Amino acid sequence: MKVAVLDITGKExxxxxxxxxDVFGIEPNEHAIYLDVKQYLAHQRQGNHxxxxxxxxxGSTxxxxxxxxxxTARAGSIKSPVFRGGGRIFGPRPKDYNQKLNKNVxxxxxxxxxxxxxxxKSLVVVEDFNFEAPKTKDFVSFLTSLGIENNKSLVVLGGANDNVYLSSRNLERSEVINxxxxxxxxxxxxxxxxxxxxALEGIESNLKK
Structure with a gap:
């Protein structure tokens, strides 16, 4: 499948x-997506409750x-769960929520x-770009030129780029990652x-394995 490469102004x-x-044209497996998202969200839990x-x-014994x-009822300890300030019955304990998932899945x-x-048609490819300095205004202009300024967007770069990352950091609905x-x-x-x-080259090389 061939797609046009856009520049930073949104033009071809x-x-x-x-x-x-093999990466962008397969029949989607909904259950695999569910399992991977479930694992990711589980790993966000600290489990330190x-x-x-x-x-x-x-307290006194x-x-x-x-x-x-x-x-009244007999009572032996002020630490009993039935009293104010006493212990909690079957309270939460620290737990590891990590889940294992096969790398092929x-x-x-x-x-x-x-x-x-x-x-x-929610995926576009742009040529590698950079900003002279970190400016949110420049990043907003970039999104506007692609017509996605009001969407929740994910910009994937081929490597670390501080200027682009810092330019996007103040935008709630946009994220920049490697x-x-x-x-x-x-x-x-x-x-x-x-x-x-x-980024496209890196993604394809990783997922074709």
Whole structure:
């Protein structure tokens, strides 16, 4: 599949690149996408939730009242969960939410997500670009020239570029990443995908394995 390469002003450069059918033209596997997104979101959880249980509460261990004759239920410890300030019954404990996923399934999920965006015409390829200095105004102009300034966009670069990254950092609906950071969640979460030529080469070389 051939697509036109655009410049930073959104105009065609007269060149075309061939998108690999093995990466951008497969039949999407919805279940693989679901599994990969589920794993990504699970890994975002810190799992450090913790409540003190009865044995961990600081307090006196003496019996707080006599066993009989009070007219109320017997009670042996101020740290009992039935009292204010006592321990919590079956409280949350630290937990590891990490999930394992076969690397072939993850690769299939990324290819499926990219194929979906390509089929929906939500993916464009631009030539490698840079800004003279970090300016949000320049990045907004770039998005406007592509007609995606109001979309949730993902711009994928071939390598680190501080000027482009810093120019996008103040924009809530846009994100700039390197091709090595691309994952299924970021692809699915964006309405528009912008790939530079160098990023395209990196993505295809990684996903064709």
């Amino acid at each position: 450069t007269g060149r075309k690149v061939d998108l690999s059918d 913790k409540a003190k249980e009865r044995a961990e509460i600081a 003496r019996k707080i009242k006599k066993q009989k004759g009070t007219g 993850k690769r299939l999920a990324r290819k499926s997500a990219l194929s979906q965006k390509t089929k929906a 091709s090595s950071e691309l994952n299924t969640y970021k692809i699915v979460n964006a309405n528009s995908i912008v790939l530079t030529e160098s």
